[in-house]
Amino acid sequence: MMNRDNPVWLITGCSTGFGRELAKAVLERGWRAVVTARDVSKVEDIVKGNEDRAIALPLDVQKADQIASVVEETKRRFGRIDALVNNAGYGYLAAIEEGEDDAVRDMFETNVFGLVDMTKAVLPVMRAQKSGIVINVSSIGGLTSFAATGYYHGTKYAVEGISESLAVEVKPLGIDVLLVEPGPFRTNWAGPSIKASATEIADYASTAGERRKQTAARSGNQAGDPVRAAHAIIEAATADEPPLRLLLGKTALELARKKLDSLKRDFDAWEKTTLGADFPEAQS
DSSP states (O other): OOOOSSOEEEESOOSSHHHHHHHHHHHHTTOEEEEEESSGGGTHHHHTTOTTTEEEEEOOTTOHHHHHHHHHHHHHHHSOOSEEEEOOOOOEEBOGGGOOHHHHHHHHIIIIIIHHHHHHHHHHHHHHHTOEEEEEEOOGGGTOOOTTBHHHHHHHHHHHHHHHHHHHHHGGGTEEEEEEEEOSBSSSTTTTTOEEOSOOOGGGIIIIIHHHHHHHHHTTOOSBOHHHHHHHHHHHHTSSSOOSEEEESHHHHHHHHHHHHHHHHHHHHTHHHHHTTSOHHHHO
16 A cells, blocks of 8 residues: 555656646645656646645656666655656557557557556565555556557557566565556547658558558547546555556446457357367366
């Protein structure tokens, strides 16, 4: 369980969206926050007026020296870290065949390996405290997949798998893990933050191509409210028993239930074949 007595929140990717709103919500509660972004000038306004309990620090999660510096400065200033929010990340639009190697690997470096490196840097602090929570911002795209965002789904499915194992490993040490799975929200994800392959193959126009158009058209009109999402995350993180997964928004809930139904259909329809793969003596 995380300490709820004036906790210290370390949040990545605070220049826009969930990170920004979460940092503001933490400070509104009178708590302490380490507010980070690749361009620190974009988050200094959050800290302004709260300098006694908040610091803004530059952080690119692909840079090991910056990760180490942020953790050390947080310990020096506040002496502890109660909640790590791995929020930094972005999307990439491309059919699988259209994906450009450098762009895909760069997204994995941020969305997966950056998250892992941040977590590994903070865990020694939480283990020493015997308390804390690691909040990994995944996506409904970590549970179900669509055309044009296959590589992004790959990063989020990786975050889901890593987080599940982490939760088992750290629970006995007093540390919780929370996976946040938002549906469509009015953040920059589908707008300025998203990247796309320059390659577009005509054969995918009706699948990946159509999804590219829909994503652009929906930007700014999504049902999800990042401010309400921030308060929901805090509610789950500070619960006596935080959930492993927190879906955010009606669309996320509907899509998750649809995925569960799809899995069950396949499992049930192919049960006989599935069981037949064992040695006969194991089937009885």
